Amino acid sequence: MVESPKQSRMQRQWPWLSGYSASIFTEDMVAAIIVTVLLVPQCLAYALLAGLPPQVGIYASVFPLIAYTAFGSSRYMSVGPTAVISLMTAAAIATLPEEGRLVSAAVLALISGIMLIIMGLLKGGFIMNFVSRSVVSAYITGAALLIMISQFKHIFGVQAGGTTAFELLKSLFSNIDGMNKMALLVGLLSALYFWLSRKYLAFGLFKLGLKAKKSRLVARLAPILAIAFSIWASRYFELPEKYDLKIVGDIPTGLPMITVPPVDFAMLQLLWLPALVLAIVAFVDSMSTAQTLASRSRHRVDANKELLGMGASNFIAGLSGGYPVNGSMSRSAVNYSAGAKTPVSSLIVAALMGVSAMFLTPVLKYLPLATLAALIIVACFSLFDFKSIWQTWKYSKGDGFTALATFVAVLIFGVQWGVLVGVILAMTFHIRTTLRPHMAIVGRFPGTEHYRDAERFNVVTIEEVKTLRIDESLYFANARYLEDKIARLVVEHPKMTDLIMMCPAVNRIDASALSSLETINKRLESAGVKLHFSELHSQIKERLMKSDLARTLSGQIFFTQHEAMEALEPEPDWSQFSDHVDIH
């Protein structure tokens, strides 16, 4: 049977559509309910972390999920607010006055979304290759530590601000006198509960006879109990009124309108770089989550589709009063292990979050901020990966230094800079290993047309005509080494009148290398030495012929090395043989 193009396109985008059934729907539904229970407190907490009102977190958990389902390629991915992206948002909008932040966060999501969509349309999925794995884990470790530090203020119930570890700690210490003991009590108790349930509950339930998988799921949901209890306690004991405990407060009821946030040039100037870094981090992080989930179920994810999926999610987050979103590793894992079979699960989560936005918000009013901060802090523990930094260091000092610098840069310069520092250092260290092109002075095996390395073989070289064989492609990082090498040759061989560059293994000459060759040509000329080429690949020769070098070249381009030597070798002056010819 021949499928219509439309059908096959739908099939490619949503292969799970065919064969969807009531029983699959039930499984998706169960997973969706569990994810929603996890998501409600998390989206409030992450909005708090981003320095935004709680409803923004809820809004970011409705439409972005639908957009991802339409365009993304992972079946189990749960999109929405996440810790690292929330921290990046906080850093990007930190310098703005309070009233401008809401709009800026939406614009940030919008710009990031557009950037991701453009990258996706340009098939730019390869960009993730630049962000090495050790940089990502060092970056997330640094960000997690910074997130923890940023949440201490809610645990201590004091005012504090800043975007670097130094600023945060400084403002925390200078305000510590105004500490709220009730916030500290609520925060510490919540943190203790979250930590214990995370660490021991699954194991305990398993020991009590529950199945391993179920035990883990129940343990994952345990936080909701503490959330509910702290809401009840805060309300019943009138903690906000009596002890000045900070709570979530009134959350507007209802769903956001789809509107384009007001964008101006100054805002774009301020936000484009954070948006770019955020887009890359969101993509690389989500892609790694998607790949891990896909490999478990023997599916595949497509980097360019992921770009479109993440782009669409962020774009719609920006239009619907939300803020930047990302694929959440923890919620996606829960979604998968709770039995989700298709992205319909995410659609149900979006619907449930919509319902929450309309009816649940009054219930959440009394939730203490200290409890949410404790939730964030304990969640950060699972993001730490100091082991990876240590192992990278043990394996390779250069890679380890890059990871460490990334980690430190996040803490000292803030979350936007870490990834940039890491990517640039990783590229630098890699290029560092390729700085010296392999090359050798060659000479002729007497009586043959064979030319070999003069240092290793017993070949004939003459002082007037030297041949340098280049064994690698020439590009900007190794071209100057070539300049230097030739400068040395000129000094070492004052009798030289001709230099042949023999290029049998040069596959590529980039513009900088070409320019170095032009410089070499000029410098050799002013030193009275002609530059020739031999054995150039034909496509390289063609490109050179079109360049300025061909016009200004003091010597010639020979087809073979032997032709060159035949043409350039001076008539041997037999009377002075022993003076002129070095036989090694």
Added chain:
Amino acid sequence: MVESPKQSRMQRQWPWLSGYSASIFTEDMVAAIIVTVLLVPQCLAYALLAGLPPQVGIYASVFPLIAYTAFGSSRYMSVGPTAVISLMTAAAIATLPEEGRLVSAAVLALISGIMLIIMGLLKGGFIMNFVSRSVVSAYITGAALLIMISQFKHIFGVQAGGTTAFELLKSLFSNIDGMNKMALLVGLLSALYFWLSRKYLAFGLFKLGLKAKKSRLVARLAPILAIAFSIWASRYFELPEKYDLKIVGDIPTGLPMITVPPVDFAMLQLLWLPALVLAIVAFVDSMSTAQTLASRSRHRVDANKELLGMGASNFIAGLSGGYPVNGSMSRSAVNYSAGAKTPVSSLIVAALMGVSAMFLTPVLKYLPLATLAALIIVACFSLFDFKSIWQTWKYSKGDGFTALATFVAVLIFGVQWGVLVGVILAMTFHIRTTLRPHMAIVGRFPGTEHYRDAERFNVVTIEEVKTLRIDESLYFANARYLEDKIARLVVEHPKMTDLIMMCPAVNRIDASALSSLETINKRLESAGVKLHFSELHSQIKERLMKSDLARTLSGQIFFTQHEAMEALEPEPDWSQFSDHVDIH
């Protein structure tokens, strides 16, 4: 004769010392006088460009020259204020209040100097390899345009400020009403004279019978006439008093004291990045000047010594009330062609500049700023190199884009960012060409122990055990492609139970690639596939054995590919032969 170590060390640092004579001194002296005549107006102009008082330019032309002579390796290099470095200084200190700039400029020189010295001591000369030639010329072209734009305010005699082309033009246009017609007249006449003498004087003198070399030298010195005339005119016609023409004004007489400028932490935070970029630009630019000069005279320059020389110059510039300095291409060329033979010429220049600082400054008081601005603007013409950007673009779109982005970045973001943008883009484009490691599924030639590419040869492969041969080193930029390739293999071969990675050509596995292998191992395991290795180089194997991967590897490490296949191949089920074995 055996030289004492001390002698030979001096010989190595100052090889020209032996054989120095009165006649060489005379030649050095003549060149020094000519360079000084050129340097006096230039150092005032560049101080103006940097937004600093005129004496700072003079101070930067005394001690730095002596320091370079002591530590640098180029014989003809003329160190001192230059256009691009002055603009970088202006940009770095632009945000500071007027009274803080003097100290900040000195501190900037001090930090850059220390950075250069450290790089030199660590043998960090290779760092220049990262700055490709096309990036440098695009950068200097952009900077020259920005310099021209920044000087228009002196020609028009209005107030204007900013560090980007946009800001400069905006403030110029908004203040254009206050234009000073006398400044415009003086500026345009000076510019016209400088331009005509630069373009036609040498040729005219040559036609009149002067020797070519002498003609060029005289033409180079022509500006001093206009300088002298404009000082006389400005004083005689009382232009400052009658027409409010801006002049250089009183310059303190005498030499600077050597003092450490007051440095505080906030200043360091503000200046470290500009200082780093400045250090790199100063070094790369000077190195290129030094190499060009050295090649003419068949000398050699040493990158690490140049670092020390530039470092010492800037360090002492910072301590002696100056600002960042650099090797000047134009003055060095004049020095060389005026017949300088040794660095003694620079020592004489330093002495003459010291004398100027003590006695000449009252004379310079009436020099109009518009004349100096015209001098800078015309000097910028020779820095433009649009042709190089265009040729780079013609030769390679990627390299051309990098050059263009560098140029645009200088204009839009300011002079500090251009080099960073260029270096990062160049590295990115290079790594982009190495993203996909070459690899192939291999199979066995029936009846032999030879394994070859299954797509090109008629070999036997089986569905349960697949072999992927990796033909390149694995590092962060290509490791993820491997992950993706293997994810695709898993989906394409649902019957696969074992995957062998055959690594005969893998010379290096960096930490990120190792981590990718760990991830691949985990993902394969959860998909029910064991990962094996074969034909690993022994040093790679050793490193892998020490890593976590060796502990968690689901499969084994085999010495040869054949061993691996012998161990893993399932007992052939002959009854289903045609189902199980694909024979291509």
